[in-house]
Amino acid sequence: MEQEEIIDENTKKKKGASFMKNVLVLMFSQIMVKILGFIYKLVITNAPGFGNTGLGYYSAGYQIYSLLLALSSIGIPNVVSKLVSERVAIGDNKGAQRIFKICMTFFTTIGFALSLILFFGAEAISNVVYNVSDIKYVMQVLAPAVVFVAISAVFRGYFAGLNDMKPTSYSQVIEQFLNCVLSITFVYALIGKEPYIMAAGGNLSTTLAIVLTFIYLITYYKKRKLKVDINGVSPEENKSTKQLLKTILILSIPITISSVISIISPLIDSTTVSRCIQSAFAGIYPIREELEAFAMNMTGILSKVDTLTAMPIAINIAFSTALVPAISSSLAQKDYETASKRMTFSMFASLLIIIPCACGFIALAQPILNLIYPTASDGASLLILCSISMVLVALNQTITGGLYGISKNYVPAIAVLISVFIKLWLNIALISNPDIGINGSGISSIVAQAIVFIICIIVLNKNIKLYFKFGRMILGPIIAGVLMGISVYFANQWMNTVMGQSLSTVISIILGVIIYVLIIFIMKILKKEDILMIPFGTKVYPILVKLNIYKETEEHKAKHMKE
Secondary structure: OHHHHHHHHHHHHHHHHHHHHHHHHHHHHHHHHHHHHHHHHHHHHOOOOOHHHHHHHHHHHHHHHHHHHHHHOOOHHHHHHHHHHHHHHOOOHHHHHHHHHHHHHHHHHHHHHHHHHHHHHHHHHHHHHHOOHHHHHHHHHHOOHHHHHHHHHHHHHHHHHOOOOHHHHHHHHHHHHHHHHHHHHHHHHOEOEOHHHHHHHHHHHHHHHHHHHHHHHHHHHHHHOOOOOOOOOOHHHHOOHHHHHHHHHHHHHHHHHHHHHHHHHHHHHHHHHHHHHHHHOOOOOOOHHHHHHHHHHHHHHHHHHHHHHHHHHHHHHHHHHHHHHHHHHHHHOOOHHHHHHHHHHHHHHHHHHHHHHHHHHHHOHHHHHHHHOOOOOOOHHHHHHHHHHHHHHHHHHHHHHHHHHOOOOHHHHHHHHHHHHHHHHHHHHHHOOOOOOOHHHHHHHHHHHHHHHHHHHHHHHHHOOOOOOHHHHHHHHHHHHHHHHHHHHHHHHHHOOOOOHHHHHHHHHHHHHHHHHHHHHHOOOOOHHHHHHOOOHHHHHHHHHHOOOOOOOHHHHHHHHHO
């Protein structure tokens, strides 16, 4: 009996280690992707003749492209990884491989059709959605990428289902690296041209990078695909292609709807900003070209802020992505305790990561914009508002991953749909007011994300047990974040008087990280098991014990010696 308990304990440790390994691999890739994305957007935004206006064209066209990506690919990795992981968990490799092939054929067809629609419908979409026709060039250079992204998404979902996050991580980093290099090259090669031409050149790099990354995924698949016994028996063999496709659609449609609605939310921002700004400031800018340029300038500010807030959220995506196959696999094996603990830890980790980032942005909004965008530094008030919604976005990502894992796919779709209508109404009402303007987008985002959070957390809590300790897991990170934010705000104010603003901002950010980590350990917000799961945790914990910040109990010592 004791031997069985030891084996069971070791099995759980291996599962936890595997889950955290996947999280860390994804986290690394997401950080690299966002850093590279940040670099090239920083460089092109500061390019002569580009600025907020060029960024406005760049992001407006990209929003439409993103919408079609949601229809053809976003949500596919979650669906494929869920179905494949369930088959593999019970040893049905043959069934997993069949599901993969059906998904590949189906989603490739959809991606190809949407590529054609985007290319030939670009001009009509530009006029109807934005009332700015020149955005069509950005859409047309992005159109071929849609089909390749759809195919790549199936590959990524397949490997996620096999508990292999490396191809997803590596391919994303490769893609973004190529995108970074090519974007900067193309935009600077087009200096002197109109901003919309420069924006189109920048987005052409996206298509080329995606095609090259697609080649990497095919090569990886040929080496690492599942080994299937041709003579083996699979429960899936009794199902027709039509039946399996129906299962795929039942899972994918709610996720796709949720993804589409999520993409519609920023699309609503860029659309309403463009149209409402043109309406609100028509009297100030009577010349149409000037009015369009001003609208694109405001859209560029929104895109710039989104780029900054997307970086912390990217780290959190690792948890939501790894949760789907992890929870699905645990539930398929009826291991409900592991599923619950992974869900709880992921939400706790999301708060620990996102709260200090939000507090840092709020405390240093203008200094950060001055540092990063010296030629286009406006948008501090919008950054502060979006930092608040950023916390809710991160939590919603993690909760949504959990809901997908327990097959409650429709819940996020319904929640986001409700929030989108509220956001649209608030955007129109607020942005059209010249005194509020672009900040209306930030206010509406807070309200919309709060609605999604309330709906999703209620449903999740009814279906999976959460082991949350309010004081340690919720109040603790908030207190640590607020104390850090106050400290760096006053430190930055003082340092500005004795050194340059750029240097004081960099030092303040580093100081903020150190202060936050110290407060987390001093308040003992992390338990021993939490510390051991983080990178280098096994080395950090003994140091904390030596510093008397943590104390090793006799029970822990005995357990450690036994292990």
